[in-house]
Amino acid sequence: MPAQQQLLNVAKIRILDSFHMQSAYQSAKKVSLLLHLGWLGGVKWFRIRTFRRRLVAPAHLIEISDVSFAYDDRPVLTGINMVIPRGKVVAIMGVSGSGKTTLLRLIGAVLKPTRGELRVAGQSVHDLDQHGVYQLRRRMGMLFQFGALFTDLSVFDNVAFQMREHTDLPERMIRDLVMMKLHAVGLRGAHRLMPSELSGGMARRVALARAIALDPMLIMYDEPFTGLDPISLGVISNLIRRLNDALGATSIVVTHDVQEALELVDYVYYVSDGRIVAQGTPDEMRASTDPLVRQFVYGETDGPVPFQYPSRAFAEDLKIVH
Amino acid sequence: MFNRSAVLNVRSIGHHAVDAVWRLGYASRFFGLTIASSGTSFRRLRLLIRELYFTGVLSLIIILVSGLFVGMVLGLQGYHTLQTYGSESALGVLVALSLVRELGPVVSALLFASRAGSAMTAEIGLMKATEQLAAMEMMAVDPIARVVAPRFWAGVISMPLLSALFSAMGIFGGYLVGVVLIGVDEGSFWSQMNAAVDFRNDILNGVVKSFVFGVAVTWITLFEGYDAPPTAEGVSGATTRTVVTSSLAILGLDFLLTSFMFRGF
Numbered sequence: 001m002p003a004q005q006q007l008l009n010v011a012k013i014r015i016l017d018s019f020h021m022q023s024a025y026q027s028a029k030k031v032s033l034l035l036h037l038g039w040l041g042g043v044k045w046f047r048i049r050t051f052r053r054r055l056v057a058p059a060h061l062i063e064i065s066d067v068s069f070a071y072d073d074r075p076v077l078t079g080i081n082m083v084i085p086r087g088k089v090v091a092i093m094g095v096s097g098s099g100k101t102t103l104l105r106l107i108g109a110v111l112k113p114t115r116g117e118l119r120v121a122g123q124s125v126h127d128l129d130q131h132g133v134y135q136l137r138r139r140m141g142m143l144f145q146f147g148a149l150f151t152d153l154s155v156f157d158n159v160a161f162q163m164r165e166h167t168d169l170p171e172r173m174i175r176d177l178v179m180m181k182l183h184a185v186g187l188r189g190a191h192r193l194m195p196s197e198l199s200g201g202m203a204r205r206v207a208l209a210r211a212i213a214l215d216p217m218l219i220m221y222d223e224p225f226t227g228l229d230p231i232s233l234g235v236i237s238n239l240i241r242r243l244n245d246a247l248g249a250t251s252i253v254v255t256h257d258v259q260e261a262l263e264l265v266d267y268v269y270y271v272s273d274g275r276i277v278a279q280g281t282p283d284e285m286r287a288s289t290d291p292l293v294r295q296f297v298y299g300e301t302d303g304p305v306p307f308q309y310p311s312r313a314f315a316e317d318l319k320i321v322h
Numbered sequence: 323m324f325n326r327s328a329v330l331n332v333r334s335i336g337h338h339a340v341d342a343v344w345r346l347g348y349a350s351r352f353f354g355l356t357i358a359s360s361g362t363s364f365r366r367l368r369l370l371i372r373e374l375y376f377t378g379v380l381s382l383i384i385i386l387v388s389g390l391f392v393g394m395v396l397g398l399q400g401y402h403t404l405q406t407y408g409s410e411s412a413l414g415v416l417v418a419l420s421l422v423r424e425l426g427p428v429v430s431a432l433l434f435a436s437r438a439g440s441a442m443t444a445e446i447g448l449m450k451a452t453e454q455l456a457a458m459e460m461m462a463v464d465p466i467a468r469v470v471a472p473r474f475w476a477g478v479i480s481m482p483l484l485s486a487l488f489s490a491m492g493i494f495g496g497y498l499v500g501v502v503l504i505g506v507d508e509g510s511f512w513s514q515m516n517a518a519v520d521f522r523n524d525i526l527n528g529v530v531k532s533f534v535f536g537v538a539v540t541w542i543t544l545f546e547g548y549d550a551p552p553t554a555e556g557v558s559g560a561t562t563r564t565v566v567t568s569s570l571a572i573l574g575l576d577f578l579l580t581s582f583m584f585r586g587f
Contacts, residue, residue, distance in 0.1 A: 108460055134462040142460045148453035165463050 141211030201232025378480030393495025446547030481536025
């Protein structure tokens with residue numbers, strides 16, 4: 001035992017030293033391989049297998065070709081074509097109700113496309129059964145709009161939730177991993193607090209730590225900037241970029257916070273009325289001459305997206321008779 | 323005009339009927355799923371114990387106190403009625419039988435529905451409204467197995483225990499009023515009770531009743547929470563519906579069960 005303990009301590013120190021502090025879980029996996037299922041025997045083999053699979057996967061993490069989606073008869077998305085390359089931070093932007101969140105749900109396999117094909121990590125989401133969907137989701141992290149922390153669990157237990165549900169790691173190791181995740185979002189000192197004691201920005205950061213608990217290959221953010229003060233907003237936006245690069249993950253940010261997103265991301269898809277109407281790098285978006293994009297980027301009140309909700313003629317509503 | 327409104331009325335009746343059937347089917351599927359994914363609750367007993375604490379232990383106070391008072395009232399009323407026939411010594415029988423057969427299971431189930439049931443509905447409804455259930459689903463954890471099933475079994479297990487405690491407390495209350503306060507003969511109070519209450523016909527039937535109520539109340543409670551629209555009005559409406567529906571279900575089921583169990587009398 002002492003030899004293994006020593007080995008583990010060395011590994012821990014190396015993890016702490018490394019710049020990639022957040023990918024502690026992967027290092028833990030390597031340690032467990034090293035100890036050849038010693039007291040760490042609980043780490044499940046499939047996680048190591050998925051780790052290997054990750055190395056030989058195709059270049060685009062997500063490929064969406066000609067996907068449509070409708071609730072009953074009401075079309076929400078029509079003919080979406082999109083690729084999300086590995087390692088990039090991609091924004092999906094658009095006005096409220098344009099189908100952005102639906103797109104996120106399709107990628108998370110909460111909904112299945114009514115037409116077209118959606119491949120995540122080379123796997124067609126259409127063919128997956130419940131088990132397959134759950135296997136896929138273990139490799140995804142999602143940050144919900146207001147965090148969606150479990151209100152009956154402490155900050156620590158929230159971050160530890162997936163580790164406890166999906167792995168048999170010993171409690172000591174879970175503690176170390178949770179502390180590293182919380183350290184990465186700057187809230188190691190808050191691990192004892194309950195979600196009700198956190199401010200909005202802190203809750204969002206804890207939720208972020210929870211989303212990256214198992215070092216996902218894909219992190220999805222649903223309106224991560226909504227309702228935050230400028231400081232928290234900067235912190236979150238900084239974290240999105242840093243965690244993406246440190247974990248070697250891919251990120252999708254669904255947002256309508258234009259300025260913040262254009263600073264942050266590598267590529268933008270602009271969705272309107274369930275279609276992709278524009279795409280490009282942030283610089284291309286800023287320079288775009290498309291009136292729809294211009295209205296959105298510069299926040300003009302009237303334009304292709306009208307100020308007035310469709311209605312009868314104004315005079316008619318005021319009962320003015322000519 | 324008459325025709326049109328008549329058609330609309332008929333249509334709305336049909337709409338309500340279809341809606342009700344659809345909801346019943348959804349609720350049944352939910353029930354089936356809950357039973358099918360109960361494995362986790364028993365493999366990880368800690369989850370179940372936690373819920374047992376919240377639903378069972380925290381309901382103890384209201385159950386015990388109400389039991390005591392119901393028993394005391396039974397003692398008073400029973401004594402007044404029985405003494406006109408000069409049979410005060412049968413007070414123990416009256417108190418025990420009415421509690422064990424009817425009041426114990428029914429009143430404790432009603433209290434359970436309004437104390438633990440409404441809390442469960444509100445909790446699950448809020449978990450849904452704040453996207454906690456969706457988050458769990460995204461983390462590849464089935465919310466029915468992790469959240470719903472442990473609560474269901476906690477309700478089913480604690481309901482018969484609570485109603486037994488209610489009856490015991492009620493009998494004690496009857497004893498306090500009848501024997502200690504009014505002065506009915508203690509020996510005949512207990513011995514007549516002992517002779518008249520049958521284990522299989524009375525006590526076991528009472529346990530069966532409270533088990534059935536436990537299943538019905540927890541099912542309604544959890545379904546209402548799970549199905550609640552994710553808004554403030556949605557959750558409050560679901561909580562109200564839980565109490566109303568489960569109270570009606572308890573009383574209706576009680577009549578059914580009684581008519582099957584005691585038809586020989």
